[in-house]
Amino acid sequence: MPQHGEHDPTNGRFEEELGAVLRRTGEGFALDDRRELVNGGLVRGRRRLVRRRVAAVGGALALAVIGVGGVYGGSLLGPAGGAEQVSVAGPKPLPRQPDAAQIPVADLAAVLKAATPAGEWQIDNPDGTGQSVLGVYDDGKGKAAVSVGLYRAGKTEESSLGQVTCPDEKAVPFDDCTSERIPGGGRLMVIQGYEYPDKRVETKNWRAVLLTADGFLVDASEYNAPSEKGSAISRENPPFDPAQLKALVTAEGWRPLLKQIPVPKPVKSAPGASSGATAPEDRGPDVVETLRSLLSPRPGMKIVDKGVDGSGYGYVVLDDGKGRSLLQVNVQPQMDDMRLQHFSGGDVTFAADGTRVKLTKQVGEKGGSGVVWWSADTLAEDGLRVVVSCFNTGDQHKAATREEPALTTQQLKDIALSPRWRESSAR
Known part of the structure; x- marks a missing residue:
């Protein structure tokens, strides 16, 4: 099997x-x-x-x-x-x-x-x-x-x-x-x-x-x-x-x-990059547990599936009785070079601590009929990037199960800006 x-x-x-x-x-x-x-x-x-x-x-x-x-x-x-x-x-x-x-x-x-x-x-x-x-x-x-x-x-x-x-x-x-x-x-x-x-x-x-x-x-x-x-x-x-x-x-x-493949030389972090953040592959389970802890209790809302990855990725599937909704997060330290490439347009806003925020609503990309994808993409001053996405289906490859994702972009933003991600990445 x-x-x-x-x-x-x-x-x-x-x-x-x-x-x-x-x-x-x-x-x-x-x-x-x-x-x-x-x-x-x-x-x-x-x-x-x-x-x-x-x-x-x-x-x-x-x-x-x-x-x-x-x-x-x-x-x-x-x-x-x-x-x-x-x-x-x-x-x-x-x-x-x-x-x-x-x-x-x-x-x-x-x-x-x-x-x-x-x-x-x-x-x-x-x-x-x-x-x-x-x-x-x-x-x-x-x-x-x-x-x-x-x-x-x-x-x-x-x-x-x-x-x-x-x-x-x-x-x-x-x-x-x-x-x-x-x-x-x-x-x-x-x-x-x-x-x-x-x-x-x-x-x-x-x-x-x-x-x-x-x-x-x-x-x-x-x-x-x-x-x-x-x-x-x-x-x-x-x-x-x-x-x-x-x-x-x-x-x-x-x-x-x-045996001919050489041992790679150590690479120094770029100036100003966060040196204390744990490599993504070292903190798998923390990501999904942090995500679960940041979900505000909602009547009838259940987590019916979850998964983690050793690369700073985790997801849960929510079901509030109105259809399943996939919620996923990616946490990556030392992403400073994204600042000018992705966080410099007119659609970028700033949180009180200087973190850049980009909210998007777009059509899903995995072929599921009627799927839409909402996300909050954030980049902190120290280079920590947190992206939280939610879909109106429990599986992006399958058809939509509801009209909209279970969480609003504001709720996704609140999750992405939580200081708990920094605590998690520092472990």
């Missing part, structure tokens, strides 16, 4: 900005489809991460996560300096981080080919170097994009396990997902999902992620089309079944290549 675990949703705008921030740090990933994830250098980028927790699956696993020492997302980045010789999954290559591995793509491709069934391969940038390999595979049943990336896992056990834990189906639709412990102490997740959470295009994204006992990640993605996006579907399913995906990421050939 599928095992469901944490997910990484957040506000879509948050995610779009994250993509830009990561690109500026030198190595980033596209978050344009997975609009629910949570968010100095590569480490700060990971803290701002909001999951495409895949592009893994469209956006959600997107598992969208960044491992220390490398950017980690559902779909992989192209090898550095890659020539556009074939149409493959992933955005164009971006400048390489100084501490990125210089593994020959030819060596990565050799393991990829040896660990998969016989077929024809077109490898992108075969003469380049990097930590990932991308290619188009053809077994005679239709071309398919395939990618494999090697990374170091996160600093904490919680953040590492989050990358091999099945996402919450409220955030990421999938057909099947399993997470298991394998011989040797590693953990493996295999998920059969979609490139687009709302399935506006029926591109399937099947993915396997291995977390080794010594703290490395092997992440493989495959599609039923010659590229992650923009190509017509070429076959009913991606070429490798779950057992073959497992064999791919657990292949012994990756071991000597993983």
